[in-house]
Amino acid sequence: MKRKNLIKTNCPIARALSVVGEWWSLLILRDAFGGTQRFEEFQESLGIPRNTLTERLSKLVEHGILDKHPLKEDGKRLGYALTPKGKELLPVVAALRQWGNQHVPTSNPSAVTMIDRRDGSRVELRLELVSTKGRTVPLDKIQIVSRRGRKSESSSEARS
Amino acid sequence: MKRKNLIKTNCPIARALSVVGEWWSLLILRDAFGGTQRFEEFQESLGIPRNTLTERLSKLVEHGILDKHPLKEDGKRLGYALTPKGKELLPVVAALRQWGNQHVPTSNPSAVTMIDRRDGSRVELRLELVSTKGRTVPLDKIQIVSRRGRKSESSSEARS
Numbered sequence: 001m002k003r004k005n006l007i008k009t010n011c012p013i014a015r016a017l018s019v020v021g022e023w024w025s026l027l028i029l030r031d032a033f034g035g036t037q038r039f040e041e042f043q044e045s046l047g048i049p050r051n052t053l054t055e056r057l058s059k060l061v062e063h064g065i066l067d068k069h070p071l072k073e074d075g076k077r078l079g080y081a082l083t084p085k086g087k088e089l090l091p092v093v094a095a096l097r098q099w100g101n102q103h104v105p106t107s108n109p110s111a112v113t114m115i116d117r118r119d120g121s122r123v124e125l126r127l128e129l130v131s132t133k134g135r136t137v138p139l140d141k142i143q144i145v146s147r148r149g150r151k152s153e154s155s156s157e158a159r160s
Numbered sequence: 161m162k163r164k165n166l167i168k169t170n171c172p173i174a175r176a177l178s179v180v181g182e183w184w185s186l187l188i189l190r191d192a193f194g195g196t197q198r199f200e201e202f203q204e205s206l207g208i209p210r211n212t213l214t215e216r217l218s219k220l221v222e223h224g225i226l227d228k229h230p231l232k233e234d235g236k237r238l239g240y241a242l243t244p245k246g247k248e249l250l251p252v253v254a255a256l257r258q259w260g261n262q263h264v265p266t267s268n269p270s271a272v273t274m275i276d277r278r279d280g281s282r283v284e285l286r287l288e289l290v291s292t293k294g295r296t297v298p299l300d301k302i303q304i305v306s307r308r309g310r311k312s313e314s315s316s317e318a319r320s
Contacts, residue, residue: 010268012260091255100172108170
């Protein structure tokens with residue numbers, strides 16, 4: 001399967017990755033969640049070539065995850081901000097953060113926290129997997145199941 | 161910042177992505193969560209070149225996310241299975257699935273569900289962001305904050 005076809009598959013994980021799964025996209029979103037708005041700030045934070053950043057930002061705007069808006073201090077220049085659709089990616093970023101903290105140790109202290117804008121208190125992600133029978137399901141009892149969708153029964157896209 | 165340096169940053173999100181953020185890695189893990197073990201099954205599902213798949217699987221093994229084990233039906237051949245560290249990536253995959261379902265619609269019906277292995281009932285992800293003051297924080301009140309770590313105060317890695 002080609003990357004460009006992923007957005008059409010019946011797998012929502014593949015569709016999500018087709019939009020935000022390119023290298024740098026989720027780190028751009030991390031910075032946007034931190035309040036970064038200006039192109040130059042993204043570039044300084046990420047240290048990536050301007051054309052790569054331009055391309056990633058354009059794709060995120062095209063898919064309605066970021067939008068362009070006039071910067072307060074300078075009405076002529078545009079900045080980027082998360083849309084409501086973009087903000088709903090926070091669980092993805094938060095889950096990556098949690099796993100990275102636990103499983104990819106570093107000698108540098110963790111420098112990324114989530115706070116409640118209203119009072120500055122730290123925020124942690126609590127995640128619960130709940131079955132339709134109402135019970136909490138531990139990670140090792142979860143299975144991801146792929147069913148074949150109607151439109152893709154005869155194609156190699158069926159499992160994706 | 162170069163990709164190879166991401167694993168050393170003080171940002172746990174960047175470190176997590178340095179391990180699982182390459183194209184296809186999270187889709188390989190999706191299939192592993194579904195029980196796929198054999199190289200050929202991964203390849204059929206993903207439709208990617210053998211050398212790309214080999215490289216991604218090797219990296220996931222190297223980082224302790226998958227391990228190789230003899231396949232039951234044929235003791236000589238090896239398959240891949242999620243380690244406990246790998247299983248803890250389920251929240252990332254589940255959060256991508258949830259967002260893809262909600263925000264990247266397709267004419268194909270969703271083909272990926274999570275079930276409780278014990279009784280086959282469907283499982284949904286419930287996510288709660290809770291502050292140290294004990295209250296649930298809505299998405300639009302969350303800010304991700306980067307602090308400068310000691311070791312990287314003078315480098316461009318500080319914000320990542």
